[in-house]
Amino acid sequence: MFKKLFGKKKKTDEVVEAVEELVEEVAEPIVEEIVEPVVEEILVEPEVEVKAEAKKSWFKRLTQGLSKSNNNLVSGIGSIFTKRKLDDETLEELEDILIQADLGTETAIKICEGLAKTSYDKEIEPEEIRQLLNKEITEILEPVAKPLVIDASIKPYIILMTGVNGAGKTTTIGKMAQKFQAEGKKVMLAAGDTFRAAAVEQLAIWGDRAGVPVVTAPAGSDAASLAFEAIAKAREQNIDILLIDTAGRLQNRTELMDELEKIVRVIRKQDATAPHASLLVLDATTGQNAVNQAQIFAEKVDITGLVMTKLDGTAKGGILVAIAARFGLPVHYIGVGETIDDLEPFDAAEFANALTQINLQ
Ligand SMILES: Nc1nc2c(ncn2[C@@H]2O[C@H](COP(=O)(O)OP(=O)(O)O)[C@@H](O)[C@H]2O)c(=O)[nH]1
Numbered sequence: 007m008f009k010k011l012f013g014k015k016k017k018t019d020e021v022v023e024a025v026e027e028l029v030e031e032v033a034e035p036i037v038e039e040i041v042e043p044v045v046e047e048i049l050v051e052p053e054v055e056v057k058a059e060a061k062k063s064w065f066k067r068l069t070q071g072l073s074k075s076n077n078n079l080v081s082g083i084g085s086i087f088t089k090r091k092l093d094d095e096t097l098e099e100l101e102d103i104l105i106q107a108d109l110g111t112e113t114a115i116k117i118c119e120g121l122a123k124t125s126y127d128k129e130i131e132p133e134e135i136r137q138l139l140n141k142e143i144t145e146i147l148e149p150v151a152k153p154l155v156i157d158a159s160i161k162p163y164i165i166l167m168t169g170v171n172g173a174g175k176t177t178t179i180g181k182m183a184q185k186f187q188a189e190g191k192k193v194m195l196a197a198g199d200t201f202r203a204a205a206v207e208q209l210a211i212w213g214d215r216a217g218v219p220v221v222t223a224p225a226g227s228d229a230a231s232l233a234f235e236a237i238a239k240a241r242e243q244n245i246d247i248l249l250i251d252t253a254g255r256l257q258n259r260t261e262l263m264d265e266l267e268k269i270v271r272v273i274r275k276q277d278a279t280a281p282h283a284s285l286l287v288l289d290a291t292t293g294q295n296a297v298n299q300a301q302i303f304a305e306k307v308d309i310t311g312l313v314m315t316k317l318d319g320t321a322k323g324g325i326l327v328a329i330a331a332r333f334g335l336p337v338h339y340i341g342v343g344e345t346i347d348d349l350e351p352f353d354a355a356e357f358a359n360a361l362t363q364i365n366l367q
């Protein structure tokens with residue numbers, strides 16, 4: 007009876023094929039133009055700002071960002087289930103809407119299957135579907151919503167940041183540095199994207215903003231050597247957390263992966279247990295590409311967790327659900343803007359609420 011529903015599983019194979027195409031199809035390095043060496047006047051809102059206000063503002067940005075998905079999901083569900091029964095036809099329409107909202111084929115099928123089990127042949131309200139969807143999404147996201155825990159007994163705690171150009175690595179490093187610094191940790195950054203001078207300069211600016219030291223080398227230097235040196239410096243300066251930036255040229259996948267593997271090999275000469283965390287930064291606006299990137303990086307690097315950026319400006323936030331369902335990697339943070347405070351710990355229920363427009367403040 008649900009042949010049509012399950013006939014779509016092949017889509018996952020297409021994803022694997024799309025991985026190959028990625029080699030050509032790359033996020034262009036958007037970073038060159040943004041380096042403005044005047045940083046003094048950046049933000050610094052009065053710190054008295056009530057926490058609830060801050061929370062509301064990022065949640066609002068997340069919700070607004072996802073609003074196009076919301077429109078797909080919420081109005082789409084509304085239009086299907088007005089005075090109609092849950093049958094093969096409506097199930098298939100629902101499945102299409104879930105796939106369009108980037109939740110992933112597996113997730114879409116799972117949700118429809120669940121619904122069919124409990125409510126097949128019954129009239130069902132859009133609101134009810136939305137609640138069920140919210141519950142399913144929360145259940146998928148909850149196991150991966152894990153904070154990044156820094157083991158204070160390891161010094162320096164070394165975090166390797168990976169991801170393709172433009173994903174938001176450097177920006178996220180700046181934001182994380184600020185967070186750790188605010189928690190009283192001594193932080194250092196290593197400008198391991200030695201490929202372009204602008205990338206080194208960009209990290210230096212983020213270091214200034216966060217008020218943390220940055221270890222740099224001239225453009226064209228060996229990234230692994232720089233990382234090695236940075237660890238030595240971090241030890242000398244009694245640093246708690248060292249964040250290492252990396253290059254993300256996907257134009258040549260083999261080269262990129264070789265370079266990452268070399269960095270890991272070389273930093274292990276300093277500390278055999280390093281890196282203590284290897285985070286993959288993914289840009290939500292790239293949708294399906296983010297799934298492909300997760301696949302490529304997870305194959306080559308021991309990715310311990312994810313950060314998903316640009317959720318403030320995308321209709322494709324549902325991709326986080328697809329990635330969670332597919333890889334089960336911990337999601338530590340989400341990026342909801344370009345400034346230093348726009349990084350939030352990932353919360354499954356809040357994300358599901360924003361996506362399905364339920365319980366919005
Ligand atoms: N709107 C938005 N923009 C972001 C976010 N994170 C990063 N960006 C922007 O994405 C672009 C690329 O970021 P960058 O950190 O240079 O990426 P990298 O190449 O991976 O280091 C920059 O213009 C950032 O300002 C985010 O959470 N929201």
Ligand SMILES: [Mg+2]
Nearest residue numbers: 175176199205
């Ligand atoms: Mg960068």
